[in-house]
Amino acid sequence: MTEWYDDDGVRFAYPESWELSREEEEAGVVMLTVVADGTSFWTLALYPGVTAANELVETAVEAYREEYEEVDVYPVEGSLCGFPCEGCDVEFVCLELINTAALRAFETPGFTAVVLYQGTDHELRETRSVLEAITRSLTLTFPGVPEPPH
Numbered sequence: 001m002t003e004w005y006d007d008d009g010v011r012f013a014y015p016e017s018w019e020l021s022r023e024e025e026e027a028g029v030v031m032l033t034v035v036a037d038g039t040s041f042w043t044l045a046l047y048p049g050v051t052a053a054n055e056l057v058e059t060a061v062e063a064y065r066e067e068y069e070e071v072d073v074y075p076v077e078g079s080l081c082g083f084p085c086e087g088c089d090v091e092f093v094c095l096e097l098i099n100t101a102a103l104r105a106f107e108t109p110g111f112t113a114v115v116l117y118q119g120t121d122h123e124l125r126e127t128r129s130v131l132e133a134i135t136r137s138l139t140l141t142f143p144g145v146p147e148p149p150h
Helices: 051-068 121-137
Strands: 002-007 010-015 019-024 030-035 041-050 071-075 079-082 083-094 096-106 111-120
Touching: 002 019, 002 083, 010 030, 010 041, 010 083, 041 121, 051 071, 051 083, 051 096, 079 096, 096 121, 111 121
Parallel strands: none
Antiparallel strands: 002 010, 019 030, 030 041, 041 111, 071 083, 079 083, 083 096, 096 111
C-alpha cells in the first residue's frame, strides 16, 4: 500500500512500510524524511523564500567533502515539478561501503526545495526504484503554482 504526505505546499507518495518524519528547523525550513529499515532514506527540505538552488546543492556537496575522504561528484540535469533543477549524484565511501546520494534542488515562487536520497550501493539495488518513485510523485500544492507541462 501507499501512503501520501499532503501538507506544507507539497504532496508525495511513499511506501506504507517506511516511516515519515517532519521537522521544522531554524528560519522556517521544513524537513520531511522517509526512511526504510536499512540505510536508505529520502528527504525533502523546503526553504521559505528564494534561496539559490545551486548554492544549496554546493553547500551539501561541501558537507560530504568535509565528512568523507573519498567523494566523487557527477552533475545531473533535469527538472522537478515542472521547474528546472540543479543536481548531482555524490558517491562516497563510508565504513568501507560505497554510498550514493542524489541531490536535486529547484526554486518555486514560494520556496526552494531540495530532494536528497541516499543509501549504500548494495542496498540501492533494491531501494533506488522506490526512492526515484517518491521523487517522481512529488507535486506542489500551494496556490499560484503553474501546472507542470505534460
